[in-house]
Amino acid sequence: xxxxxxxxxxxxxxxxxxxxxxxxxxxxxxxxxxxxxxxxxxxxxxxxxxxxxxxxxxxxxxxxxxxxxxxxxxxxxxxxxxxxxxxxxxxxxxxxxxxxxxxxxxxxxxxx
Amino acid sequence: xxxxxxxxxxxxxxxxxxxxxxxxxxxxxxxxxxxxxxxxxxxxxxxxxxxxxxxxxxxxxxxxxxxxxxxxxxxxxxxxxxxxxxxxxxxxxxxxxxxxxxxxxxxxxxxxxx
Numbered sequence: 530x531x532x533x534x535x536x537x538x539x540x541x542x543x544x545x546x547x548x549x550x551x552x553x554x555x556x557x558x559x560x561x562x563x564x565x566x567x568x569x570x571x572x573x574x575x576x577x578x579x580x581x582x583x584x585x586x587x588x589x590x591x592x593x594x595x596x597x598x599x600x601x602x603x604x605x606x607x608x609x610x611x612x613x614x615x616x617x618x619x620x621x622x623x624x625x626x627x628x629x630x631x632x633x634x635x636x637x638x639x640x641x
Numbered sequence: 642x643x644x645x646x647x648x649x650x651x652x653x654x655x656x657x658x659x660x661x662x663x664x665x666x667x668x669x670x671x672x673x674x675x676x677x678x679x680x681x682x683x684x685x686x687x688x689x690x691x692x693x694x695x696x697x698x699x700x701x702x703x704x705x706x707x708x709x710x711x712x713x714x715x716x717x718x719x720x721x722x723x724x725x726x727x728x729x730x731x732x733x734x735x736x737x738x739x740x741x742x743x744x745x746x747x748x749x750x751x752x753x754x755x
Contacts, residue, residue, distance in 0.1 A: 533683075535683075559741060560741045560742070560743075562743065562744070564746070569749075569751065570748050570749065571645075571647075571732050571746035571747050571748045571749045572684065572732070572746045573746070574743065574744075574745060574746075577743045579741045617683050617684075619683070619684075621741070621742075627672065627674075627689060627696075627697075627736075627738075627742065628674060628686035628689060628697065628700075629674075629676075629684070629686065629734075629744060630686075631683025631684050631685070632683055633681070633682060633683050634681075634682075634683055
């Protein structure tokens with residue numbers, strides 16, 4: 530089945546540093562979503578992208594829908610300790626019948 | 642709280658027992674999705690409903706899994722004759738049907754099968 534390649538798998542950064550993570554797919558996607566998940570909780574929506582080339586910000590978070598529609602990235606600026614968690618990309622493509630395809634996640638650790 | 646809610650949050654059961662989980666979506670959302678998430682993985686789609694109609698169920702893991710949404714509001718996911726491999730987080734999400742839609746997730750039900 531369709532898979533998303535999300536990288537990096539994990540990151541250990543110092544508080545205040547910027548973070549970048551990305552997702553790629555083999556199929557063209559029509560929606561890209563970025564979620565954050567804390568241990569024992571469900572994913573929380575951070576940013577939704579609907580058009581190729583779209584660049585959207587949510588506070589210190591910025592995400593882009595790639596021009597080829599096969600990739601997306603998420604940047605976090607000036608990281609803080611509460612940014613710790615697992616970040617997932619997810620997307621929908623024509624054959625996915627509405628369901629989301631998820632990457633395997635990027636685990637972010639922030640050292641104060 | 643107007644978000645997606647799931648009950649119970651945790652369930653411990655013995656192998657062979659049946660379990661049922663409930664999901665209450667955001668009130669105006671007509672689509673409801675069930676996902677399963679195992680350790681170290683992203684959520685994996687199981688099934689979804691639009692109103693009371695189950696539009697996709699081929700991804701349910703086996704015939705021991707079934708889901709209902711009888712009145713187009715809350716939904717239940719049942720696992721019969723549980724196995725240890727069923728241990729996972731079961732997530733529910735809801736959305737408004739659209740060409741490009743956004744799904745909002747509940748807190749999940751953590752199942753442990755002993």
